[in-house]
Amino acid sequence: MTETSPFLPWLDAIQPYVPGKPPKDILGQIPFDSLANLASNENALGPSHRVLEALGDAAATLHRYPDDRAQTLKGVVAARLDLDPSQIAVGNGSNDLIDLLVRITSAPGTEVVMSEHSFPTCRIAALGSGAKLTLVPQKNDTHDLVAMAAAVGPDTRLVYVCNPNNPTGTMNTEAEVDRFLRSLPDHVLPVFDEAYFEYAESAEFPDLVPRVRRGERLCVLRTFSKIFAIPALRIGYGLCPSDVTSRIEKIRLPFNVNGVAQQAAIVSLSDAAQIPRARAFNVAGKGYLRRELDRLGVSYTNSQTNFLMISVPEPKELSIELLKRGVVIRPLVSFGLTPDRYRVTVGTPHENERFVHAMEDILRGTR
Numbered sequence: 173m174t175e176t177s178p179f180l181p182w183l184d185a186i187q188p189y190v191p192g193k194p195p196k197d198i199l200g201q202i203p204f205d206s207l208a209n210l211a212s213n214e215n216a217l218g219p220s221h222r223v224l225e226a227l228g229d230a231a232a233t234l235h236r237y238p239d240d241r242a243q244t245l246k247g248v249v250a251a252r253l254d255l256d257p258s259q260i261a262v263g264n265g266s267n268d269l270i271d272l273l274v275r276i277t278s279a280p281g282t283e284v285v286m287s288e289h290s291f292p293t294c295r296i297a298a299l300g301s302g303a304k305l306t307l308v309p310q311k312n313d314t315h316d317l318v319a320m321a322a323a324v325g326p327d328t329r330l331v332y333v334c335n336p337n338n339p340t341g342t343m344n345t346e347a348e349v350d351r352f353l354r355s356l357p358d359h360v361l362p363v364f365d366e367a368y369f370e371y372a373e374s375a376e377f378p379d380l381v382p383r384v385r386r387g388e389r390l391c392v393l394r395t396f397s398k399i400f401a402i403p404a405l406r407i408g409y410g411l412c413p414s415d416v417t418s419r420i421e422k423i424r425l426p427f428n429v430n431g432v433a434q435q436a437a438i439v440s441l442s443d444a445a446q447i448p449r450a451r452a453f454n455v456a457g458k459g460y461l462r463r464e465l466d467r468l469g470v471s472y473t474n475s476q477t478n479f480l481m482i483s484v485p486e487p488k489e490l491s492i493e494l495l496k497r498g499v500v501i502r503p504l505v506s507f508g509l510t511p512d513r514y515r516v517t518v519g520t521p522h523e524n525e526r527f528v529h530a531m532e533d534i535l536r537g538t539r
């Protein structure tokens with residue numbers, strides 16, 4: 173702090189979060205009735221029909237404050253995963269929980285370690301806390317957990333692993349994660365962001381719940397924004413040791429998760445068909461996109477998620493060219509990646525076809 177400014181000096185280095193979808197004023201200039209928004213890793217299939225029915229009932233409770241501790245939802249999640257409710261944290265999106273975990277561990281003089289190309293909330297929260305941020309290079313577009321473990325030092329308090337990773341779509345295996353966890357000292361809290369875990373198809377994808385059940389020191393973050401398709405309601409949950417959830421309880425804002433979201437989350441979990449339905453939709457859509465990208469000679473990473481990271485060196489402004497054709501994808505420069513990298517979410521069959529046809533049209537002009 174200087175004598176002339178009330179503001180924390182370390183905030184100067186922070187670049188604000190860039191959402192996937194361009195702002196309304198830019199989208200408003202695109203001459204299409206509907207855009208294919210493939211930029212935000214949403215589940216285009218939408219939520220369970222039960223959620224839509226429950227929203228009508230929830231309207232009758234809008235004049236009441238929600239359950240501050242989200243006890244019913246915590247009970248449902250705990251029963252489903254054979255955990256104790258004291259091991260469940262609920263947040264205003266899993267973003268909220270990332271921020272809270274950084275705040276209970278990190279301050280000036282401490283360090284947060286994460287991968288160089290990953291979901292930016294942890295980076296923003298770490299810099300906001302005044303902690304030192306160490307970004308570890310990736311290997312083959314994947315978190316290098318050996319290098320991340322080596323980067324951990326005496327000041328490190330939190331290490332963030334996004335698995336499968338946004339934006340690369342790649343994953344770390346059970347064996348890699350096991351080795352990584354064994355190597356961490358006690359003063360470090362490992363946080364695994366599993367926003368896309370329901371989409372992972374690999375048999376080697378780790379199951380971290382038994383570790384949480386055994387009381388190991390690690391947190392697993394999950395969300396209702398992706399496979400459950402209610403991002404507008406803002407709700408996510410964490411599976412954590414109770415000495416972590418008790419600290420989150422101390423500093424989270426009162427009523428941080430609204431009642432409509434809590435109800436929608438409970439109802440989402442009650443529909444056993446939602447996950448298989450959304451997975452099948454994703455496998456079909458991703459399969460189509462992969463086949464068409466192969467045909468067009470466009471490379472992509474091995475994605476365990478509902479999106480693909482593609483590489484297209486020419487034209488330089490692919491996302492602008494696509495936008496002119498009514499298709500929105502995500503350039504990845506703000507994730508620290510090179511300008512040829514983009515992220516494309518699996519959309520509806522119609523949206524996927526629109527993307528492929530637009531790509532065909534654009535690439536024909538460059539080859």
Ligand SMILES: Cc1ncc(COP(=O)(O)O)c(C=O)c1O
Binds near residue numbers: 264367395396397
């Ligand atoms: C890896 C990852 N974590 C967390 C989130 C945020 O999820 P939520 O909507 O629960 O805050 C996203 C959203 O895109 C994500 O990609």
